[in-house]
Amino acid sequence: MDAELRRHFDAVLDDVLRELPEPVHRLLDDVPMYVDDYPSRKMMQRLHLRDRRQLCGLYTGIPLGQRSVEHSGVLSDAVHLFREGILALATDRRGRVSERELRRQIRITVLHELGHLHGMSEAELNALGY
Numbered sequence: 001m002d003a004e005l006r007r008h009f010d011a012v013l014d015d016v017l018r019e020l021p022e023p024v025h026r027l028l029d030d031v032p033m034y035v036d037d038y039p040s041r042k043m044m045q046r047l048h049l050r051d052r053r054q055l056c057g058l059y060t061g062i063p064l065g066q067r068s069v070e071h072s073g074v075l076s077d078a079v080h081l082f083r084e085g086i087l088a089l090a091t092d093r094r095g096r097v098s099e100r101e102l103r104r105q106i107r108i109t110v111l112h113e114l115g116h117l118h119g120m121s122e123a124e125l126n127a128l129g130y
Contacts, residue, residue, distance in 0.1 A: 001037045001083060005097075009083050010035065012099070016106045027114055031061075031077045038084045056085035057109040059116035079113040081106070 013035065017028070038052040049055060061077030086109055090102035112130040 005087070006037070006083065009087065009102070012102055013081070013106055016103055016110070020107070020110070024111070024114065027117065028079075031079055031114070031117060033079045033081065033110075035081045035083065038082050039080070052082070053084050053088040055082050056089065056105065057081050057113045059113040061117065077117060079110070079117075081109055081113075 017025075039047075039049070039055050039058065043058070044050075044052060044055075047055065047058075058080040059077070060080065086105045087097060087102070089105045090097050092098060108130050112125050115125045115128070115130055
């Protein structure tokens with residue numbers, strides 16, 4: 001990915017994160033967010049994906065409602081965002097990235113992955129528009 005596009009994406013991400021409500025900021029204080037250009041090959045294999053642009057984000061960890069003392073020593077929660085997947089959704093047929101759509105897709109992806117932290121399923125998140 002081109003360095004200028006990466007910088008632009010990250011600047012838009014920062015703007016979107018600043019606009020999110022305080023409860024979301026508190027969650028993000030406790031859950032690290034990693035931003036990569038695309039998912040690793042291992043991640044792609046585990047999720048049975050062929051095109052790395054299919055994945056915009058991923059929550060890893062144990063949802064809050066499913067935790068117990070038996071989960072001590074398990075890797076901590078994390079939210080992963082993937083620039084390529086989000087940019088693919090924000091790009092029109094002519095190859096231009098829509099600023100408005102980029103902001104929208106970043107917001108949706110962050111909230112979607114935080115929804116998984118709270119134990120929400122794909123169907124529940126889709127019904128909410130995430």
